[in-house]
Amino acid sequence: MVAPGTNDNVIEDNTVLGNTNGIILVPGVEGNIIRHNIVAGNPPVQLSVTFPADDGADIKNLATPGANTIDDNFCLTEFPVSAVSPACPAVGRRGDKDEKEKEKGDDPHQP
């Protein structure tokens, strides 16, 4: 996502593998929802060897912390690493969080 004003988009149930970055949020974007995606192997190992200065990650979130919802993805690396609520690593099945909340009677998708 590039340029401020890229807001309120939904990125859901995608599989994102072996790219220079997996899912990238640039500074200034907000209100986007990134959930239930499989995002792994970004960047591929050879890229990290050839370009060691590259700081690619499965989820690269350069937006203001908390400005977007990044929730319940399968991912291994993030940049920068959030000290408060890290999105990765997360290796549960996608939807696990929803199921647990349903069991508690707190379905996040129900009004």
Add this chain to the structure above:
Amino acid sequence: MSRVLSALGVTAFLFALCAGAGTARANEISGTISSTLTIFEDSELVGDVTCTVVGAPCIAFGASGLKLELNGFTITGRSSALTPCPPAGGEAGIAVDNQHDDVIKGPGLVQQFHQFGIRLNRSTNTVVKDVTLSSNCASGIIVIAGSDNELKGNVSVRNGSPLAPCGGI
């Protein structure tokens, strides 16, 4: 007698006109595209597409509220999947610029474009669903200054360049 035949002819013509108006045929796409193909009606791939367009999108949406169905076919750009590919401005497999409520529906593969597989630029309420993006030199799918778009069920593999802040999505 001639008046009766004439009246029947006019009636048949009007019937055919009305029937045709309700069943507008989708634009069918396949083969080689050498200059940007802009679609103004619902369209679908009926075969693989090879794009030789330089510095511009291969397929562009020319209106809002349209659907492009890939039907399991492949759209291939000018780059090679086996050699490094620095991004080149303007090239994309599919571009939705300044539109709303368009749909790009897979399954289908968009690969080997010098910049983006799919570019949503200042567009809103666009849906990209079940498309595979591979070996594009900047991003598989990029959303630029647009809102309320939905990217769902896509597979984005091996896209990007270490020279640009891009990647899968």
